[in-house]
Amino acid sequence: MSVQPTAAPNMPSRDSGGTAAPSAATGTWPDAASVAKGASVFRTPGASSPPANTKDAFAAPAPDSATEKRVQQLNEQAKNLDEILHSQTRPDNLVVVKESRTPIFSRPFQGAKILFLADAEDEFQLVETQADWVHVQVTSLLRGWIRRGALDLSVVNAGALRSQNSAAASSRDVFQQTREETATFPGQWEQLRGKKVKIIWVESNESRQDSGLNRRATFARSVFRKAYPALSRLPDKVEGIVIVFDAADGGMAAATVAALQRLNTGELSDTAFWKQCWLDPPEAFRDR
Structure with missing residues (x-):
């Protein structure tokens, strides 16, 4: 007679992690007792409490007196550099x-x-x-x-404005226009030779001991500027202006109408205009 094996009772199985799984036969979850005894399948780790001194751990260290002094010095240096740069790049006139x-x-x-x-x-x-x-x-x-x-x-800048005014005033004190006439150019300058020009005579009271700015050149440029607008009112057309200094060493300066027009419209600077003038002799208009 053969003996038949007895079937094992249905017992809840466990997964690989040791957690109770529902029975294949019944499809039920473990009872409350088994869950209480083991770990819950839905349990998540609780958040750990921060240490009591977290705020102190992340607080920036207080700067010492040496650091504060160094920062103050750097700020002062930066301010001084800004002032130097401003004075160098911004004209004073x-x-x-x-x-x-x-x-x-x-x-x-x-x-x-x-x-x-x-x-x-x-x-x-x-x-x-x-x-x-x-x-x-x-x-x-x-x-x-x-x-x-x-x-x-x-x-x-007060000095710049004062030098402009004093140069003009001193020139008026030293020089005085005495007469004007229209005649043929008295020199040999190719641009005006044989042409009709306006001649302005100037009496000079300058001294050889005068120093600083060349008053004669400054005065001549101012006369050229003032005389140019009146050229259109002359009865006869002229090609230029000649300034004759009535002085022991003489001296004449001449400019063409074309150069005068470019000076008055701003196309020529004073320096560029002066280079286009005729000076006789040139040393009479140089710095003394």
């Missing part, structure tokens, strides 16, 4: 336009051609002053004239 739509004229008289209208707070470099007019550098190739009352001159 700037004039400031007071109001918008201020006209910039090509020449120093009302009715001259208007180059453009400046805006309020526009800044230009001072070239020279002439009575109620201020000559300014607009660009490297363009100059213009602005009414003195339309400008704020308070930011101009």
Whole structure:
């Protein structure tokens, strides 16, 4: 007689991690007792409490006195460098336009051609002053004239403004125009030889001991500027202007109408214009 094996009772099985799994036969979960005894299948680790001194652990260390002193020194050095850079890059002879739509004229008289209208707070470099007019550098190739009352001159270096005024005043004291005439050019300069020119005679009271700026050259340039606008009113057409200094060492300076026009429109700087003039003898107009 053969003995038949007895079937094993249905027992809940466990997964590989030791957690009770539902019975294949019944499909039920383990009872509360077994869950309480083992780990829950849905249990998640609890958050650990932060240490009591977390705030202190992340706080920045307080700077010591040496560090604070060094930071203060660096700030002072940076401020000094900014001031040096500002003084080096900003000219001390700037004039400031007071109001918008201020006209910039090509020449120093009302009715001259208007180059453009400046805006309020526009800044230009001072070239020279002439009575109620201020000559300014607009660009490297363009100059213009602005009414003195339309400008704020308070930011101009006092020394620069004083030198402009004193040079003009001293020139007026030393030189005096005595007469004018229209005649044939008295020299041998090719550009005006044999042509009709306006001749301006100037009496000179300068001394050989005078030093500093060449007053004669400064005065000649101012005469050229003032005389040019009147050329159009002459009955006879002239090709240039000649200034004759009535002095012991003589001296004549001449300029063509073309060069004078470019000077008054700002196309030529004073230096460039002077290089286009005829000087006889040249040493009479050099620095003394």
